[in-house]
Amino acid sequence: MLILRREEIQKRIDWDHAIDALKEGFKAASAGKVSMPPVGYLGFPEADGDCHIKYGHMEGDPLFVIKVSTGFYRNVETALPSSNGLSIVFSAKTGEPVALLQDEGWLTDLRTGLAGAIATQIMCRKDAFRVGIVGTGTQGRLQLRALRHILKDRNLEIQVWGRSPEKIAAYRADMATFGIDVCEAASLEQLCRTSDIIITTTPSKAPLLQAAWIKPGTHITAVGADAPGKQELAVQLVGRANAIMVDSRPQCTDHGEIATAVAMKAVDPAECLEIGEVLNAGGLLSRQESDITIADLTGLAVQDIAIAKVALATVTVTG
Amino acid sequence: MLILRREEIQKRIDWDHAIDALKEGFKAASAGKVSMPPVGYLGFPEADGDCHIKYGHMEGDPLFVIKVSTGFYRNVETALPSSNGLSIVFSAKTGEPVALLQDEGWLTDLRTGLAGAIATQIMCRKDAFRVGIVGTGTQGRLQLRALRHILKDRNLEIQVWGRSPEKIAAYRADMATFGIDVCEAASLEQLCRTSDIIITTTPSKAPLLQAAWIKPGTHITAVGADAPGKQELAVQLVGRANAIMVDSRPQCTDHGEIATAVAMKAVDPAECLEIGEVLNAGGLLSRQESDITIADLTGLAVQDIAIAKVALATVTVTG
Numbered sequence: 001m002l003i004l005r006r007e008e009i010q011k012r013i014d015w016d017h018a019i020d021a022l023k024e025g026f027k028a029a030s031a032g033k034v035s036m037p038p039v040g041y042l043g044f045p046e047a048d049g050d051c052h053i054k055y056g057h058m059e060g061d062p063l064f065v066i067k068v069s070t071g072f073y074r075n076v077e078t079a080l081p082s083s084n085g086l087s088i089v090f091s092a093k094t095g096e097p098v099a100l101l102q103d104e105g106w107l108t109d110l111r112t113g114l115a116g117a118i119a120t121q122i123m124c125r126k127d128a129f130r131v132g133i134v135g136t137g138t139q140g141r142l143q144l145r146a147l148r149h150i151l152k153d154r155n156l157e158i159q160v161w162g163r164s165p166e167k168i169a170a171y172r173a174d175m176a177t178f179g180i181d182v183c184e185a186a187s188l189e190q191l192c193r194t195s196d197i198i199i200t201t202t203p204s205k206a207p208l209l210q211a212a213w214i215k216p217g218t219h220i221t222a223v224g225a226d227a228p229g230k231q232e233l234a235v236q237l238v239g240r241a242n243a244i245m246v247d248s249r250p251q252c253t254d255h256g257e258i259a260t261a262v263a264m265k266a267v268d269p270a271e272c273l274e275i276g277e278v279l280n281a282g283g284l285l286s287r288q289e290s291d292i293t294i295a296d297l298t299g300l301a302v303q304d305i306a307i308a309k310v311a312l313a314t315v316t317v318t319g
Numbered sequence: 320m321l322i323l324r325r326e327e328i329q330k331r332i333d334w335d336h337a338i339d340a341l342k343e344g345f346k347a348a349s350a351g352k353v354s355m356p357p358v359g360y361l362g363f364p365e366a367d368g369d370c371h372i373k374y375g376h377m378e379g380d381p382l383f384v385i386k387v388s389t390g391f392y393r394n395v396e397t398a399l400p401s402s403n404g405l406s407i408v409f410s411a412k413t414g415e416p417v418a419l420l421q422d423e424g425w426l427t428d429l430r431t432g433l434a435g436a437i438a439t440q441i442m443c444r445k446d447a448f449r450v451g452i453v454g455t456g457t458q459g460r461l462q463l464r465a466l467r468h469i470l471k472d473r474n475l476e477i478q479v480w481g482r483s484p485e486k487i488a489a490y491r492a493d494m495a496t497f498g499i500d501v502c503e504a505a506s507l508e509q510l511c512r513t514s515d516i517i518i519t520t521t522p523s524k525a526p527l528l529q530a531a532w533i534k535p536g537t538h539i540t541a542v543g544a545d546a547p548g549k550q551e552l553a554v555q556l557v558g559r560a561n562a563i564m565v566d567s568r569p570q571c572t573d574h575g576e577i578a579t580a581v582a583m584k585a586v587d588p589a590e591c592l593e594i595g596e597v598l599n600a601g602g603l604l605s606r607q608e609s610d611i612t613i614a615d616l617t618g619l620a621v622q623d624i625a626i627a628k629v630a631l632a633t634v635t636v637t638g
Contacts, residue, residue, distance in 0.1 A: 001421060003322065040359050042376055042383060047412050053372060053385065057361055064361060066372065066387060068407065070414025084414045088387065088405070093366050095389025095403045100419060102320060 002099040002312075009103045009311050015149055018310045019114055023279055025058070025306035026115075026247065030276025033059040036301045039251075048073045050227070056301035057092055063312075064092045067304035069108050083109070083138065087308045099312055111307040112299055113142030115247065116199060116221045117150040119275055119295035122285050123245055124197050124219035129154050132185065132195030134208065134232070136162035136171040139201035139223055145178060147199065159195070161185040189213045200224050200232040211236035216290035222257040223297045231260055233294070239266035242291035246272045247300050257296040272296075321418040321631075328422045328630045334468055337629045338433055342598050344377070344625035345434075345566065349595025352378040355620045358570075367392045369546070375620035376411055382631075383411045386623035388427050402428070402457065406627045418631055430626040431618055432461030434566065435518060435540045436469040438594055438614035441604050442564055443516050443538035448473050451504065451514030453527065453551070455481035455490040458520035458542055464497060466518065478514070480504040508532045519543050519551040530555035535609035541576040542616045550579055552613070558585035561610035565591045566619050576615040591615075 004012075028034050040053030049072035057064035069085035076082060085105035089098045101107065116139075131147065133140050140160065148156060158175075160182050162168045168184050175182045185191035192198060192213035200209065200222045209220070211234050220241075224232045238244070238261035246252035253262050253269045261267040275295070278285055287293060323331075347353050359372030368391035376383035388404035395401060404424035408417045420426065435458075450466065452459050459479065467475060477494075479501050481487045487503050494501045504510035511517060511532035517539045519528065528539070530553050539560075543551045557563070557580035565571035572581050572588045580586040594614070597604055606612060 035361060037359055037361065040356055040372060040374060042354060042356065042374060044376065044383075044411055044414075049411070049414050051383070051409070051414065053359060053374065055359060055361065055372065057363070064363075064370070066385075068385060068409075068416075070409065072412070072414035075413055078413075080413055080415070082414075084416065086407070086416055088407070090370070090387075090389065092363055092368070093391070094394055094397075094399055095363075095368050095370065095391035095401075096399070097387075097403065097405055097421070102416070 001097045003102065004099065004311065005102045006104050006106055009101055010106065012311050013110065013307070014310070015114065017313065018110065018307055019118060019150065021306040021310050022111060022114055022118060022303055025302040026276035027279045028058050028276070029248070029300060029302045030274045030280060034302045044072070054299070054301035054304050056305055058302065058305060061305070062092055063098060063309060064090050065305040065308045067108065067301065067308070069105055087304060089308055089312060101308055101311055107307045107311065108304065109138050109142050111303040112139060112223055112297070113146040115297055115303055116143045116223050117146035119245060119297060120147055120197055120199070120219060120221045121150050122275070122278055122283060123243065123287070123293040123295055125217055125287070125289065128196035128219060129156055130194060130196045131156050131158045132191040132198045133158065133160040133201065134188065134191065134198065135201035135224065136160060136164065136167040137201060140171060141174060143199045143201055143221070143223065144175065144180065148180060159183045159185040159191055161188045161191045202232055203230060204232050205229050207231050207234040209233045209237055211240050214292055216292060219293045221295040221297065225255065225257040225259070225296070226298050228255045228259070231257060233257055235261045235264055235266050238294060240292060241294040243285065243287060243293045244272040245275055245278060245285070245295045247275050247297045249274060251298045251300070252296045256298040320416045322421065323418065323630065324421050325423050325425055328420055329425065331630050332429065333629070334433065336632070337429065337626055338437060338469065340625040340629050341430060341433055341437060341622055344621040345595035346598045347377050347595070348567070348619060348621045349593040349599060353621045363391070373618070373620035373623050375624055377621065377624055381411055382417060382628065383409050384624040384627045386427065386620065386627070388424055406623060408627050408631060420627055420630055426626045426630065427618070427623065428457050428461050430622040431458060431542055431616070432465040434616055434622055435462045435542050436465035438564060438616060439466055439516055439518070439538060439540045440469050441594070441597055441602060442562065442606070442612040442614055444536055444606070444608065447515035447538060448475050449513060449515045450475050450477045451510040451517045452477065452479040452520065453507065453510065453517060454520035454543065455479060455483065455486040456520060459490060460493060462518045462520055462542065463494065463499065467499060478502040478504040478510055480507045480510045521551055522549060523551050524548050526550050526553040528552045528556055530559050533611055535611060538612045540614040540616065544574070544576040544578070544615070545617050547574045547578070550576065552576055554580045554583055554585050557613060559611060560613040562604065562606060562612045563591040564594055564597060564604070564614045566594050566616045568593060570617045570619070571615045575617040
């Protein structure tokens, strides 16, 4: 059993390979070629923690993957990261464990960032360049880095909004080390009114973005809502969208950004396209200049499979 | 993260400690003090394989455990063991991975064997000594070794039945290395008619043991049925039992030995005691000499938690 630590895994991942692998994964998922049982969940209310188990198998794949991610939100008190995790890769021919990826949650962070950028590239206007990042955490960082990677031909203008001035300053400093210049937004409303692309990355349980703030032509990618009760966008805003793309209709309807809007019948899930369906149809989404579009990503086991396989790409698998 | 291989784990497990830990686990489970979500499952029909994920957390425990077990039944063609597996132990305070137990399924085999012996000791007659083992595989071996350990004061007479003469010979030779003398049963019927305790350990999908073969006073522990469709005991036999004990009412009703009998209304699950309930009430089951009793064990995540903790007992856990 190969055991790889975070640093080794990071060296092995080429972002372009990962993007291709994630696209193939989404395509296979929407084509019904991925076995992805419901996400396993354990809650630890006393420690303000939770654990999610995502696992699955792509048809014909010699490997399958079980990904465990934990979020323990009181860790900040002791300067520990709140997120952690690992993946275990097994042979789908013999059941033998093949590899343990001790990535400490980094693969999940990366695949989430890259998937957001893939979705944004599909849905946003071809001339969109003003980017607003909502949230100053790990996903605020990775969504921006991934978007800049995937839209490398555009001259992006970037602003960020967060609740904490210290975290905004740290975010801007951190992005500067990657050569990314980020302005601080005057307010969340101002960010919304002046962005072509908005990426929301917060664990908010109350809608942050209001419908009236969003101008025609805006694309929003929302990645914060990944569990029941989380919501970043007002229901009116979701209801007003001309097109909604999700990673998984059942999962987003259950606990994604669109869940409340679907429950309130402001959105018909049957009209939401899956990202894999769009990719299977050529990867282009026809949109009007003035359309408001939303991508709602909750994270799929197939992404964990895809990214784990990229990490193992140079490894010969027995079995 | 501590990484232990099978040989190291085997050295760390004291059977008496494991028995105590399993009993405490069953007690906590039946007292509603263990979070045990439904078992995760992936099937690999092309490889005749499956994967089960059992996971959970005992109230107040600083650790939680995710156990993965695989069964790939075509492995025998290449002399690989069909079973494999591992456990990952996490801190329930910080979400950090604490240990990987690369036991290759041995901990599952052992906790299943020990649980069978615990159940048999609770339910069988105090003068029961004639033991019939049905099946010559790993559980046929471990159930017997565990029963002999737990009933060390009785002079057991043991017979075994299986379909393959070669496997019976190998079983008897293997048990002889542990100082256990085992006779070959003339037939399964003969084994049933002459045993006080019958342990069934096969993956049979058709009932093997018929009601007419079981004499009054017999206790049967059935551990083979651990997935939908598996069944070792005739429904009439299950219906005839004077007492049935299960590890988990919901799990056994869903896919244990009693599942078919419950579906056919031959058994009322409300009348089946859980092993943890019996242990919480003092661990004694009042029985008539002539009662036929059945224990149906499907395997609980709390057993995986308990046995993993025994393997880690000498390890100081941070977090």
